[in-house]
Amino acid sequence: MSSSQVSVWEENRKYGVIIDAGSSGSRVYIYSWKDHEFAKNSFTIEELKGKIPIVERGDKDGLKWTSREEPGISTFGSKPNEVGEHLDMLLDFSKEVVPEDSHASTPIFLMATAGMRLLPEDQQTELLSATCNYMREKTSFFISDCDSHVRIIPGELEGVYGWVAVNYLMGGFDNSIKAYTEKKNPDDQVEQHHTFGFLDMGGASAQIAFEPEHHQRQEHMHDLTRITLHTLDGRTVDYDVFVTTFLGYGSNEARRRYLEDRVKKLFAASNGKNLLDEHRMLQLDDPCLPLNLNLTDASSTSVALALHGTGDFDKCIEYTVPLLNKDADCPTKPCLFNGVHTPDIDWSVNKFVGISEYWYSSHDILGLGGVYDFIEYEKKATDYCGKDWSHVLEDNKELGAAELHRYQMQCFKSAWIVNVLHEGIEIPRIKNPSGHQNLTEDRELLEQTIESVDAKNWNPPFQSIDTINDIQVSWTLGAMLLHVASKIPL
Template sequence: MPPPTAVDPWLTSRRFGIVIDAGSSGSRLQIYSWKDARAIRDSKGAEVDNTLPTVEKGTKEGEEWFTKVEPGLSSFADNPDGVASYLAPLLEHARTQIPPSLQPETPLFLLATAGMRLLSPEQQTEVLQSTCHFLKFHSHFRIDDPSPAGPCGASVRIITGEEEGLFGWIAVNYLMDGFKGSDEERTTYGFLDMGGASTQIAFEPSKEEREKSHGLMDVRLRLLGGKEIQHQVFVTTWLGYGTNQARERYVGQTINEYEGNRALLHRPAATSEELVSDPCLPKDLKLTESPVQPSSSSSHSKKPHTLLGTGSFEQCLKQTSPLLNKDTPCPDEPCLFNGVHVPPIDFSASHFIGVSEYWYSSEHVFGLGGPYDVVQYERAASEFCSRDWSHIMQEHELSRQKGTLGGDGEVIEDGKVLSTGKWGDQVEISRLQMQCFKAAWLVNVLHEGIGLPRIVDPGGNSTTEGEKVAQQANNKGLGRPKFQSMDTVGDIAISWTLGKMVLEASNEVPPLSESTRPPINSIPDAGHSSVEPPRPPFLDFDAIEDQLSHHLPSSLTRHSLGFSPVGLIFYFITVTVFITVFYRLRHRIRSSVRRFARRKDRDYIAMGYSMEEGYTFTNGLSSPSRPASPTSRGVFRLLDPLRRVSSFGNRPLRPASIVVTSPTSRSGQSSPSRMSPHRSPSFPPQDFSNGAATSYVPGSPRLYNGNLVSNGSVTSLTSRSRNSSRMDLTSPYVAYIKADNLTDY
């Protein structure tokens, strides 16, 4: 559906924000929007002063506010140049949904999570550099300047697990109205998140515990009236305690126990036909697995083993409980599991909401998403685990063929829900294989790890705060449990990206005073990055075209043509200008080339003549040949290029005096006679009677085959007497030119 036009009332005073969640398996772009705080106050008055901005989907209708690409951004660790084409569809989608006039004020964030954290610092640097460069120079969206947080400031960076948990906590409490009411009436929800690699917890301790606890994060949210509300939140992450990594540790533990028992009984090593019992697999399911990091040094423990499901949920609970490592030393009391410090949780006042695997493991197979009842949950898990795997596959195939099952576990016929607790065709077989283990792991984390009570008083909590929380949950249709799994509230998905946008929208509300601090403080590793800011290229045609894309027809864009039309136009103009300039200067260039070639001939002739007659040309004067000093040779060699440049071109000839030397007298001295200077620019050869030598002016005639040609006559390079048929090389008459600078000719 096309975005609304500028005259649509929905766009009036509307602001937008974009978050790209760069996860390990893909990148998801989500567009959010909210009304400007000033406009809301002008229209509704002071009644909204104690509320947060209403963050909604970024599109008026439809689901175009969300899109994604695969694989994850971390897959470009060895090919950072591929990031541009990878992110291009996401950026193009955002541009089509947000009006061009609003894009310069729309913040864009690309925040990477688990996948990017696993890369080396060098790989992280290269990928973030490429990402920052593409987003900054190929869009009009608002991106931070370089700062200690990263090359694009806080707009492009890797967030910590604590940040991810904190943003999720903000999203949950925003959707569940946990931030409404006065400071005394306000009761927030705790947040639980479990993925494949880690699990997280975020909650606000009681007032008494906040005064004693350390390491709490200050969260300040600005209400529409400019007033701030402050919360102190505890956030921590358990790496390696997600469902996938917990399963890997469980497989290694099971194989080690089997090999240990075999060694005690002195039985032979297990063969490929021998099966290892696994209570965490549905009955009769066989899976061949290898321990990723076996704790035993036995070579047999490192080999693949075939696990046979026995389908005992109760036994699975017992065998997975030690994986919590509750016995790990606790350096900072109190701890929950694996030696991680967590302040005491008062479950009589604290209510938790779980997302991700808490929702998937409850809803997709059991159909028990929402309010959590441990008795009902364990009964459903026990029944599923004990079923034969062949029966489970038959039911899955029937569901796929009929196509009548929804993704929420409901059986629908003629628009009516006939039953729940079934799984649809979108549930993968791998989910069914691991469902028994994941259900047991979830129960152990909730009760053995976090400490959620298994038995709840039917009368419920009698405190005022608890009753208010229960009423809020009832209004949302979620009951009043201590824990509930959720995926959405209304039509808004619970995501840490929503929490990030709530912070952004809150921070844009004008503060009551200039001394207001940032919305979040003390997030570990959130403020510094070793990545250098990108430097824009001299000419980036793709970026230039992106700046002009909104003014070009769709048929002339780079994506339609397969090349950059801006680059093609630039090269065409450059070549055209070069050809035009060269054509206009062709005569001068040709003349300059000819003069340069003739100048070399003149220098060669002058040098040969002077050497033959025993004279050298020094500063335009002929003198008897004598070795030049090293200093003078060096100076003239340095000045020679300058003299050539200064004499390059057509310059008028300077007058020259012709000096004729008579034959050497007996005393060994010569008697030169001076002629008047010639003023004609063409200096023809002169004849002198009575044995006078023929003069030679370098540069006037041309030299062909070693002879001087002047006016159709050939003159020998050597001076000859007209009255003699031979040349006396010992005592010739020599005519030489006395000029200010011979190189001028």
């Protein structure tokens, strides 16, 4: 890469740093964009019409723009004065990536999520204060005030930011922005152009964010969050988005609740009979573990468990459906699951994108990331669950601890993803007319259906993604885009 290329890319470039402080670790993301004044002076108003800032990775080659540090920042809740140990590598990395002469003008944010929310309030306050002070002491990055630059964000805001990131990267904003900018009269109504819905799942919770269709927006306006995008020509475009968090519906919490439910039902049916073995453990056949995998679990329930995998995907689906709590009281209708109010989703127009666990549980072992095909997904999940654990290990030698755990939990997570998508969020399945699952017939029907709608520029109801144009899909991108766009003079 020549120096002239570097200078062209760096010229009039601004930078921003966001640290995603999650429960298991913190990841720093460094983004960049061309200065608004440069854009304003380089293009005509007509050329800028309807354009939003282009937010890119923090270095031209995209090789050095993100880094991770473990464990999570919340582990310093009882020792806030030692938080610098956690931050040092992330801050040093950021100072290396951002050119030194841009440090003072580069905003830095630390946004904490799940782990920090669980700390006592006094520990939260002390840790956030210590973090902000340390960042100010060790860097010259821009921090206008601690409250806005170092904070805990709710799950709903994660959902909003994630929705923005997905639609920005996938072009979901393009048609609606074009329609807004072509209005002759500011009071004219704009025909709705549908954006992508957003699904995220971590270990503890799951989020959904989507823009309801017109009459649902009118009916549920008080439930929606308004998101305002600023275009480079100084206009604003508004989106009314529904976003909610399902606490306890992340993959790890769902697993814990599943075991808790199994144990509770076993004891209820025992008529007082002692179910524990000589080691004071409860022997439990688990259809949600690969065949003949044996595990112990001493933390998920009130008794220690000796689990034996029976590898029955259909049975795992059956056992995990009740965890959705579809029969919960729904004070404000309609609800999807667990009594959480959600506007109706019109599957003829609403298309969803899933990240995090939706991607990992589809891609890492099953190799099915991308456009979701439930027939293929259930077939591969069934095959995996029924595979003898000894053969799984034989085919995957030298697994690290994290990889081993993912292989152990893949059967459960596959079933949980299927249930959340189809029974929870109610993404429609394609079924054969008899109502009985026949993979060959269903496959033919699915292929015919896709063929018939391809000509209509059809988008699948759901797809899982991890990166788009080599940029990892993260809510931090949405947060930075909204920050950057908010600085455009109106």
